[in-house]
Amino acid sequence: MNEIDFTLVDWSRAQFALTAIYHWFFVPLTLGLSFIVAFMHTIYYKTGKQEWKNMTKFWMKLFGINFAIGVATGIILEFEFGTNWSNYSWFMGDIFGAPLAIEAIMAFFLESTFIAVMFFGWNRVSKKFHMLSSWLVAFGSNISALWILVANAWMQNPVGMRFNPDTVRNEMENFWEVLLSPTAVHKFLHVLTNAYVIGSLFVIGVSAWFLLKNRHIIFAKKSIVIGAVVGLISSLFLVVTGDGSAHDVAQTQPMKLAAMEGLYNGEEGAGLVAVGMLKPGKKVGDDKDEYVFAVKIPKALSYFSYRDFNAFVPGINDLIYGNEKYGIRSTEERMEKGKIAVESLANYKKAKDANDSKVAAESLKLLEDNYKDIGYGFLPDKESSIPPVGITFYSFHMMVGLGFYFIIFFILALVYTLKDKIAVKKGFLKLAMWSIALGYIASELGWVVAEVGRQPWTMQDILPTWMSTSHLNTGTVVLTFWLFAALFTILLIAEIKIMLHQIKLGPKEERS
Amino acid sequence: MFENLSYLALQQYWWVIISLLASILVFMMFVQGGQTLINQIGKTKIERSLLINSIGRKWDITFTVLVTFGGAFFASFPLFYSTSFGGAYWVWIIILFSFIIQAVSYEYRSKANNFLGQKTFDTFLLINGILATILIGTAVGTFFTGSEFSIDKLRITDINDPVISRWETPYRGLEAAFNITNLSLGLAIFFLSRILALMYFINSIENKNIILKSKSVLKVCVFPFLVFFLLFVVLLLTRQGFAVDPVTKIVSMEKFKYLHNLLQMPLVLIMFLIGVVGVLAGIFLTLFKESRKGIWYSGVGTILTVFSVLMLAGFNNTAYYPSTYDLQSSLTIENSSSSKYTLTAMSYVSLLVPFVIAYIWYAWKSINKKRIDEKDIEMDEMKY
Structure with missing residues (x-):
């Protein structure tokens, strides 16, 4: 008998974590900045003032630089479910594939089609259509977040499905339950508000640099006002959505909650x-x-x-x-029931093949009675159901702490700007620049809580990670891990260098 | 409305959608073809900039079609997703790698301080242009030639060896590139993508040198395209195919299976012929009639041809993803699909597709209604 190949599992997890973490460096800014750009574009459309056009163009350029690398890191995530988690793809594909497909049909086309209009449309399409294109890009990117988060939420709280022993997979029973599960709703709102906070921190941070350099003063101040208003509203809402998420975790993933605390x-x-x-x-x-x-x-x-x-x-x-x-059952009890479920599934399939309908019916009954614990039947020992407590605990508390910091930060930014003192608050401006990084740290920590905290499950209580992988050599995954690590790091460096250069150039002072 | 369809009808409907997406993808890979032509066609910096910017405003649609193709395949035929992506690991990873480096290259190539330099990003585009077309072609070739894998769903009850799909060769999909049928399809798609790109340049750029040069390169590309395409068609129609018994579902080899499929599905035969004529008509009009609209004829032709070829793979009791290692592990649209409920739900989502195509068309027309020219560069309207 083989042993569970934990090196393969760990490298597969490492590769997925790597791509997800890199992808998440770029997505929140895309989500947040797209609306801020659309908002500025609308002001330009309404007022026709050149300064708003310059402002829109500047933030749009930064948006584009960030968007490209978000797309590049995103494609691999979708296909990685197949390449590295092939068992998962079959066992859950009937439910999990749908949101990914809908994301592409509903959102990606909206983004990719209108992003071309947004960038190339200045003298080619009507002003109204051009402005609408900016909004469609923003909606597209935010709708895409909805579907991928529905997919993720379903892994954390599998609803709207039943197990089909004949096809040996879980099958969707209720689409609306999958879409509107409280886990999905909370996750979506929490992630979105987080993205708007990052977008706002970015706009304020970059504008603060201009103020420190005494350049583009009016541009910077106006950008800060928009950033601070969007940021303050979002960060307050972030607390509400965070509370909703934590409440949901308590109901659906009590082990994760225990680890968080x-x-x-x-x-x-x-x-x-x-x-x-x-x-x-x-x-x-x-x-x-x-x-x-x-x-x-x-x-x-x-x-x-x-x-x-x-x-x-x-x-x-x-x-x-x-x-x-x-009324809390022990893990050992659940492991016993899980093993009965696994065994009954095997017996059921064998009896079906042998046309033994009596044994098949008995096995099926046992399987159905114990299916909700089937995942525990795959655990080698009870301790393996505990996620890494330290990482989950510290990530959670640092994230929450930063969340409250952002509220204070946005209030100060708003007050200083409204009192027209922002330009002289050098310390605050420096803090604003560093707060961009804090926004990203908080956001990544949030994902660490969500994903590390749910270990060992790819699908809560049903399928652990080591049952989800592809049949691959560990060496193959090690190699692709390092290839991705090298490539993404190089691209990240390129992105940051280009971004910093574009920021230094500043908005073009076009005259109308 | 979809609830009333039979399970088989839904499976067929989804095979049609997957085939349609794949055929649109092949058409849209003119972007990749264009990426292999930048230095060959563009002799000056301005010309190269015009070329890059003309395909640069389409690259993300191609990219999105690829992602949609993947997502839709996952949602409708998850056993394919699980078997092919997890099994033919290297071939898919290489394809994905080439798309990762493509996605940043347009945006970053001409930006100051871009770390790797313009040449590197242009090389990335070239690599994507060559690898994506050839490898996607060879991967699709395996729909007819088969791969070495086995599937045993009961394995999931064995904690120590639980993976249900297993690739049975260590080459992990790269072996597909060493099969003459697969390779001829890969190379046919490579040259077709270049042909389409040349016609797209002629259609969307206002520059004498580019048009002249595109025409002369088009002449050179037509010959290898026809050779590889005909080779593929002959090999396909004369080879044994993977037939599925409609009652027992047992897979067996049948001589001239794909020829039989073509003859037994006259609508597919007609589409195939119209498609081939369309591709050739586009080329003819461009070369001999001074037409700048060849892309539309060849584009529609490409979509019809690829679509009908994929119909041959999945319809008429045929295994679309056959296993040469264990014939009975072969995937058919019946044994690899999602549940009836999921296919029904997704079918409602598919009603959005015509709407999506309509707005893509509208946006495309509004951006391309004026051909790009050197003035655009002077006005700094060039992004890439």
């Missing part, structure tokens, strides 16, 4: 860690303290998780060993 022993009226440090070497089931120190907001975790200050929030130990009082 570093919570080992569940409690009623659980506090939310505001600041804390995990004790290194802490293992499931030992009696070590969870934290070196932790400042908690009393009862807040219970409230955010279940909208009840005294609700019980299960910890990792409760989920592994079970907790009868709260």
Whole structure:
């Protein structure tokens, strides 16, 4: 018998993580900046003022530079489900493929068609059609986010489907349940508001540099106003959508929530860690303290998780060993049921082939009764159902901390601009430049929480990563990992260098 | 309305959509063909800039068609996605790599401070132009020649060896390029993409030298295209094919299967003939009638030809992705498709396609209604 090839699984995960992380460097700016450009373009269309045209053209150019590399890193993600996760592609393809196809049909064509009009249309199409094209690009990119996030949300919370033992895969039963699952809705709103925050941080940061250099003062101030208004509204909404996401995680992925909080022993009226440090070497089931120190907001975790200050929030130990009082089954029990499901599936298929309808019917009954635990039947041991706690915990808290920082930042940006003091606040302007990087860090951390926190599942409770890969040599994936790493790094350097140069050139002072 | 269709009808409907997307993709690969011609046609910097900018405003549509083709294939025939992409790993990775480097090259090639230099980005475009056309062609060739893979869905119950589709050769798809039928299709598509690109240049650029040079290169490209295309057609129609018994679903080899398919589906035969005539008519009008609209004849011809060839692969009880390693692992539109529910839901989504085509057409016309010329460069309206 072979052993599970964890090196293949880990390299496949590393490759997917690498491409996803790179892709996510570019997507939020595309989402956020596209609307800001469309907004400026509209002001130009309404007023006909040359300064707004210059402004639109400048931000549009930066948008284009960023968009190209987003497209380049995006194509590989779609196909990687097939190349590196071929088992997943079959086992879930009936549901998972649909949003990807819809994304292409509904969104990508809108983007790619009208982006050409947006860039080349200045003297070729009517002003109105040109301005509308900017909006269509923005809508296209945001609709694309919707569908890919529906796909991702479904992996975290598989709904609207049933397992078909004859085809050995999960099949869609209700499209609307997949599309409108609360997980999908929260994820979409949270990611989108995050993208608008990044777009705003970018506009303010770049404009701050102009102010520090004493160039394009009016342009920079106007851009900052737009950035600060969009940013402030978005960052406030970001808190609301983040709360919705965390609440949803509590219902659908309690293990992820426990990891986010570093919570080992569940409690009623659980506090939310505001600041804390995990004790290194802490293992499931030992009696070590969870934290070196932790400042908690009393009862807040219970409230955010279940909208009840005294609700019980299960910890990792409760989920592994079970907790009868709260009706939580142990992982071992679920593993046993899962193994019955896996075995019944094999028996069912063999009985079908042998035309033994009695055994087939019995096996099918057993399979259906235990299917919701089938994923646990693939676990080698109970500990393998725990995600990396440290990474999830710190990523979550840093992300939340930065989220609150952005609110204060946008308020200050707005106040300084409205009082016309922004140009003299040199310290704040420098901070604004660095805040661009903070926006990206917060955003990537959010994905780390979502994706590392859901390990080991590619599909929550149904299929772990090591059952999802393609039948490949580890060496092959190692090679493609490094090829992608090298290529994406080179392209990223090119992108940043071009971007910085274009920013230095500044907006063209065209005269009408 | 789609609910009333039978499962088989939905599977066929989706095979038609996949074939249509693939044929539009082959047409749109004139962008790739154009990328291999920049230095051959453009003798001055201005000429090269005109060429790049003319195809540069179309590259992302080609790219999107490819992505849509992938997504639609995933949604409608997930077992193909799982088997081919995970199995023929290297061939797909190389194709994808070539598209990654293409996607940035237009935007970055002429920008200052671009790290790699214009030459590198132009080389990226050239690499994409050569590899994407030839390799996609050879990959499609395997729809008729087969690949070495096996499928056993029960493997998923074995935690230590759970992958249901397995590629049974270490060459991971690269072996396809060493088959004469596949290669002749790959090279035919390569030369066709160049022919289409030349006609696109003639159609969309206002520059005497470019038009003259395009015509002379077109003459050179026609011959190898015809040789490889005819070779592919002859090999295809004379080879054994992968027939599926409509009752038992057992796959077996049938002599002249694709010729039989062509003759048993007269509509496909007619489309194929009109398509070939269309491609040739476009070339003829361009070379001998001073027409600048050859691209439309050859473009529609390309779509009809490729579409009918793919009909031969999937319809009339044929396995469209055959396995030469284990005939019974071969994929048919029936055994590899999504569930009836998903195909029905996706069929509703497909109703958007005519709308999408309409706005692409409208946007294309509004941007291309005035040919690009040197004045555009002077006015700094050139992006790339």
